[in-house]
Amino acid sequence: MQLPDLDELLARTHIVTLPLVTRFRGVDAREAAIIRGTQAWSEFSPFLEYEDAEAANWLRAALEFGFDASLPRRSDGEVWVNATVPAVETSKLDSVLARFDGCRTAKIKVAERGQALADDVARVRGVRERLGSDARLRVDANGGWSVDEAVQALRVLARFDLEYAEQPCSTAAELVQLRRRLVAEGIAVPIAADESIRKAEDPLEVARLGAADVIVVKMQPLGGVRRAAEIVRATGLPATVSSALDSSVGIAMGAQLVAALPEPRHDAGLGTASLLADDVVAEPLRPRAGRIPLTPVAIDEAALERLASPSVRQDWWRARISRCHALLTASAGRNGY
Ligand SMILES: O=C(O)CCC(=O)C1=CC=C[C@@H](O)[C@@H]1C(=O)O
Numbered sequence: 001m002q003l004p005d006l007d008e009l010l011a012r013t014h015i016v017t018l019p020l021v022t023r024f025r026g027v028d029a030r031e032a033a034i035i036r037g038t039q040a041w042s043e044f045s046p047f048l049e050y051e052d053a054e055a056a057n058w059l060r061a062a063l064e065f066g067f068d069a070s071l072p073r074r075s076d077g078e079v080w081v082n083a084t085v086p087a088v089e090t091s092k093l094d095s096v097l098a099r100f101d102g103c104r105t106a107k108i109k110v111a112e113r114g115q116a117l118a119d120d121v122a123r124v125r126g127v128r129e130r131l132g133s134d135a136r137l138r139v140d141a142n143g144g145w146s147v148d149e150a151v152q153a154l155r156v157l158a159r160f161d162l163e164y165a166e167q168p169c170s171t172a173a174e175l176v177q178l179r180r181r182l183v184a185e186g187i188a189v190p191i192a193a194d195e196s197i198r199k200a201e202d203p204l205e206v207a208r209l210g211a212a213d214v215i216v217v218k219m220q221p222l223g224g225v226r227r228a229a230e231i232v233r234a235t236g237l238p239a240t241v242s243s244a245l246d247s248s249v250g251i252a253m254g255a256q257l258v259a260a261l262p263e264p265r266h267d268a269g270l271g272t273a274s275l276l277a278d279d280v281v282a283e284p285l286r287p288r289a290g291r292i293p294l295t296p297v298a299i300d301e302a303a304l305e306r307l308a309s310p311s312v313r314q315d316w317w318r319a320r321i322s323r324c325h326a327l328l329t330a331s332a333g334r335n336g337y
């Protein structure tokens with residue numbers, strides 16, 4: 001595939017600000033570039049604090065999805081998704097869970113700065129009580145615990161029967177130590193790596209070190225469907241595909257990554273359109289009966305206008321796209337991107 005040139009890319013790009021229902025990851029709104037590709041609508045939405053070198057991978061993913069005619073795409077079938085529970089008080093659990101119709105798996109944020117282990121325990125207990133004993137529950141600490149804190153927390157949280165704990169500590173070396181400690185203490189909680197995959201220089205290190213039982217893969221940070229699927233294959237570990245809190249366009253991209261992976265599959269963290277108060281498509285990809293469809297999304301042109309970011313943010317994003325495009329052009333490999 002040839003990279004679209006910069007002027008063409010910018011002419012095809014809409015910059016939008018999507019309000020969130022609940023504060024998540026420290027933000028109340030999500031900014032994204034929505035791109036009308038030649039093959040499909042695609043999304044470029046690296047978090048604002050990411051440097052260009054990291055953000056360029058996200059652009060690679062957007063270009064593959066939007067412009068690469070040789071990318072296999074499935075339009076039939078569905079993807080099972082998990083409910084995503086932000087670090088809310090227990091009084092908000094009913095309203096959060098109500099947004100994830102029929103989800104049989106929930107991922108619960110823990111180790112939030114300013115909160116205590118008792119808050120995490122109450123939240124996990126609250127979700128277990130509401131979803132019942134058959135539901136699969138995962139927690140995600142975003143690297144917020146030391147090894148000692150993780151042992152202490154997982155000893156208590158294990159009581160709620162966890163599918164896994166995602167990125168309990170920040171480094172792969174700590175995850176290795178933690179896994180040994182959990183085995184030694186008889187605490188049966190598998191470990192998943194997220195930031196240790198998507199923010200690592202070498203995403204295969206986790207597998208080499210034996211740092212995780214499961215890997216979490218996000219299609220934008222990993223540079224697209226093909227690259228992410230290759231990482232999964234190379235690690236040989238079971239994978240959970242997850243969103244980066246994308247619009248429904250990015251969610252549809254993630255769903256194609258799920259379809260590209262071998263079975264069995266963990267329920268995907270692709271229910272997060274439910275955390276948005278508005279979206280760019282006619283029918284947002286919110287879970288119904290625990291699933292989202294693989295059908296291509298239909299853009300709502302009026303929503304692109306309604307949600308258009310203020311001009312100062314448009315300029316910021318266009319400058320960012322230009323810099324990332326230059327990085328990709330400079331490093332273009334055999335495939336042209
Ligand atoms: O995996 C999910 O259930 C939803 C996606 C999700 O949790 C995340 C999306 C974007 C940024 C991250 O802080 C967060 C994660 O850590 O997995």
Ligand SMILES: [Mg+2]
Nearest residue numbers: 140166167194
């Ligand atoms: Mg995570």
